[in-house]
């Protein structure tokens with residue numbers, strides 16, 4: 001009996017020490033930290049908590065436009081998985097909402113979840129920095145667009161006058177200037193698209209369109225803009241006879257982007273293959289190249305903003321925004337997109353669009 005009491009006391013002391021240790025750790029963190037029981041009732045808070053909440057039992061006030069704490073708890077308890085959520089919480093002293101990253105980690109024992117450990121990390125400065133960068137991008141691209149439009153118009157005017165005379169050196173220079181201005185125009189259009197995405201203003205103008213006609217236009221554009229003359233574009237798969245509902249201008253932009261990349265990132269190859277397939281409820285379009293390929297672990301990141309694969313970024317110029325815009329366009333069409341690639345052998349970028 002005495003032995004049993006002793007061992008129970010020892011176990012209790014050990015548990016107490018562990019909890020103490022956890023609380024000391026939470027107290028030493030630079031974040032707001034807390035512990036809650038399996039039902040989401042707060043059992044411990046560190047000192048920083050009081051910058052955002054007057055008492056341990058109340059969670060900091062969350063911005064009305066963000067996910068509420070009740071919803072976060074419901075998700076946590078339902079999933080029993082670690083969770084991350086960005087939200088704005090109100091600082092008591094300033095009365096201002098600051099962006100925080102809430103992380104919740106379940107603490108499990110043999111029978112299931114015993115408690116949760118949570119932290120709020122202040123990411124407000126980072127968020128404000130991102131916002132300033134986006135605003136700068138938006139203003140800069142708008143400001144660049146206006147003078148460029150008039151330069152383009154003047155070049156076209158001179159081109160028209162000059163083309164009346166036969167093959168002069170000046171006509172060649174003007175044509176080159178025109179090409180470069182068009183490149184600049186495309187870059188600025190991409191930058192403008194980025195700021196539209198950030199502001200939720202990249203709107204699709206959807207109506208039924210003929211995909212084969214679109215493909216024809218794209219191939220013609222690629223033919224005129226591609227300076228690798230010996231590159232062939234093959235076609236494999238079914239013709240897309242059904243009309244697709246979408247923004248033809250934006251889908252054309254995606255396909256041109258896939259082709260431009262396929263050509264740019266396969267300087268030694270002599271062909272690119274366009275794959276098309278029609279299933280009962282979707283169309284598939286893929287562009288396959290035989291170029292440098294993408295390392296396996298970097299494949300999924302190519303669709304994120306400003307991402308460029310380091311290995312190739314020195315050799316090939318770019319801003320790392322084309323695929324990000326493509327992904328957004330396809331998402332807005334409720335389609336899917338992706339990439340298959342083998343390093344040194346080639347890459348296929350594809351998208352699918354629903355047909356209904």
Ligand code: ADP
Pocket residue numbers: 261262265289291292293294302307308309310312313317318319320321322323324347
């Ligand atoms: P950019 O080409 O201007 O850098 P993108 O958003 O179009 O920007 O592409 C992002 C990155 O993905 C590129 O920098 C490149 O590293 C990689 N990438 C895109 N297309 C291909 C391709 N066909 N083959 C190999 N790498 C590619």
